[in-house]
Amino acid sequence: MRADDVRVIIADDHPMYRQGLRALLEALGVGVAAEAVNGPESVRLAAELQPDVVVMDLHMPGGNGIEATRTITRTSPRIGVLVLTMFRDDDSVFAAMRAGARGYLLKESGAEEIARAVRAVAAGEAIYGPEIARRVLTYFADMPDPKQTAFPELTDREREVLQLIAQGRSNQDIAQTLFLSPKTVRNHVSNIFMKLHVADRAQAIVLAREAGLGGM
The missing domain is CATH 1.10.10.10 (Winged helix-like DNA-binding domain superfamily/Winged helix DNA-binding domain)
Known part of the structure; x- marks a missing residue:
């Protein structure tokens, strides 16, 4: 899927981060359909606008990103959720995966990495940042038989x-x-x-x- 064919919703409670992410994505040809400041608003906008991807922060006031991810992936399976957060702990990573997120990146990721992840999730792929991927692989490798x-x-x-x-x-x-x-x-x-x-x-x-x- 070409970047200029992708429409996203940004869900994050920090205005400056939303603005910066919007500018980054639009500079790379990704269309931003809307912005949400919490989980419930992201659910409402996703149902209304049917974007390709929701870029979801996890911890927001008024409803967290895990529940919003679960609702969006259940009610609109074609929409991919890409978690973009500062939280790297196992509980957050695996809660997002269980909720149906297709991708998980840390906010410290570079602009190209974020844009590439958005396009991949829009195309139906699963994508994780290098540190998160290592964590996931280690987790499954350590699972007892x-x-x-x-x-x-x-x-x-x-x-x-x-x-x-x-x-x-x-x-x-x-x-x-x-x-x-x-x-x-x-x-x-x-x-x-x-x-x-x-x-x-x-x-x-x-x-x-x-x-x-x-x-x-």
Whole structure:
């Protein structure tokens, strides 16, 4: 999407910042349809004007940017929200992402970076500043594997057995796979049933598959 095809609404409670951002965007050929001073006003203007992008500050009096973002993305999915804020903490970043923001930049970003992000969000892309992108990648890289954290009451061996149960394997198959005796497998299965408070194999399979176990 060309810059001069993009229409935006600027939502920020600081008049001087709004004026500076408007001048920056218009100098680069991006049309500014309106300015909002708080969340509710940005929601109203977005519904009325249907811009391509709302450039949203997060913390504004009279209604914050997170709730406004959530409302705009729910009621007008074609409108992209680009958060432009001074807040770099994880709570703000991930709250904005959960609310549906397509982009997140810090106010210290350069003019070209902001303009590029506006065009990208208008085109349906997701874009984050370098620091925010590193934060997001680190967050997901550090997320524990649900298969490893499911059923902490089980031993590692019992979790291996449950994984195979969830695949529909018989006790004999499990014994051969894990190089265990059939009796040892039966003991593990009994312990699993007791710890998970299930009555039979079918209930254990349901619980295990809901927790993400059972993949080949």
